[in-house]
Amino acid sequence: MSDLHHEKHLEAYVVQKLVEQGWLLGSSDHYDQDHAMYPEDIEAWVQTTQKAKWDKLVALNGDKARKVLMDRLDAALEKNGTIHVLRRGFAIAGCGHIDMSEAAPEDKRNEDVLHRYAANRLRVVPQLKYHPGRELAIDLGLFLNGLPVATVELKTDFTQSAESAREQYKTDRLPVDPVTKRKHPLLTFKRGAIVHFAMSDSEIWMTTRLAGENTFFLPFNKGFDGHGGNPPREDGEYPVAYFWEEICRPDAFLRIFHNFVYVEKKNVVDLKGNWTLKETLISPRFHQFDAVNKMIADARVNGPGQAYLCEHSAGSGKTSTIAWTAHDLVKLRTDDGKPIIDTVIIVTDRNVLDGQLQDAVQQIDHQKGLIAAIDRETSSKSKSQQLAEAMLKGTPIIVVTLQTFPYAMEAVLTETSLKDVNRHSGCFCHV
Secondary structure, eight states, rough: OOHHHHHHHHHHHHHHHHHHHHHHHHHGGGBBTTTTHHHHHHHHHHHHHHEEEHHHHHHGGGGGHHHHHHHHHHHHHHHHOOOOOOOOOOEETTTEOOOOOOOOOSSSSHHHHHHHHHHHOOOEEEEEESSSOOOOOOEEEEEEEEEEEEEEEEEOTTTOOOOHHHHHHHHHOOOOOOOTBBBOOOGGGTTTTTTTEEOOOEEEEEEEEEEEEEEGOOOOOOOBTTTOOOOOOOOSOOOOHIIIIIIIIEEEEEEEEIIOEEEEEEEEEOOOEEEEEEEEEEEOOOHHOOOHOOOHHHHHHOOSSSOOOOOOOOOOOOOHHHHHHHHHHHHOOOOTEEEEESSEEEEEHHHHHHHHHHHHHHHHHOTTSEEEEEGGGOOSSSSHHHHHHHHHHOOSSEETTTTTTTHHHHHHHHHHGTTTTTTTGEEEOOO
């Protein structure tokens, strides 16, 4: 049996599992290579969730309505990137604001939000041809409402491995064609697919930026017996079956792009002293996604006051994990809309993390006043006064340093102004 046959079998199996979960099955014939979009789903999403705006678009443009929609969407993607457009939409003159997805509702009070969330369209396209002039195809393309959010290159362990898939991304999946210099929007950082998975039947690796030989992959594995990789399955399934069983389950997959992915921005200096802004797309690794989901699921059932130990090794993304957990905790609601946790206080052991955590949370959620840091150096007020004011204002997430933490506890326990505040809804995280 040839390597290609094994690979095709795995590809067909993954597609089958996704379709069984409600994913739509697509074809490269219906994929727009120039725009890196699946037009059918874009139009269907807008028609289903924003019919009045679609009708206005048709009234203004007739049979060119789809083209106008895609051209304006393409311009928004070029300017702001896929994750920004998915979360915040874009505008069309004469039609107003167009939403491109709907996040899971925090509670069940709004029927319109529930309807729009159910209308999200997930599609898998096997052998996605992305190059107009050549027969180049990526094994799987994953789309949300017509926009590419992930690609997957598959290999089998009979003669190849996930390393072969990583090499294929580095050598063959180039954002710019080295001969024609044509840019491929599907593979372009921020503009195209958000995350790229290199997968064998035993391991998964991921990257959010394709850059030829400079492409950097991170493991997306569960770990096995204190090492990397994944444990064998007792039921005979592929060791990487968690990808379609857990990650690509529709609610979980949508949650990744609405609640997790964000753009990290840092000012960096080169050896010549030149400063530049470096942007990195942060997408959760498996251990982060798993840890956050388990803590949030327990807090949803048991409420505040629980103790969780989440261990991260150096460089494994603890700042992001804390930001994601804090953000999700303050978004927890009962079905009738009451918050389960009012305030999350994050305790850090390094001042530099104050800024990193604030930036991470603000990137995940642009809500104004979502997070505040207690810092005597930037305020003439005492730390306990700052904390009391933040809690009285209803600031959902408050960051304090380890040195400030005693003042925070004192304020929570003794400040008379906080007597009417539900102090028992606080949750403390220590970095």
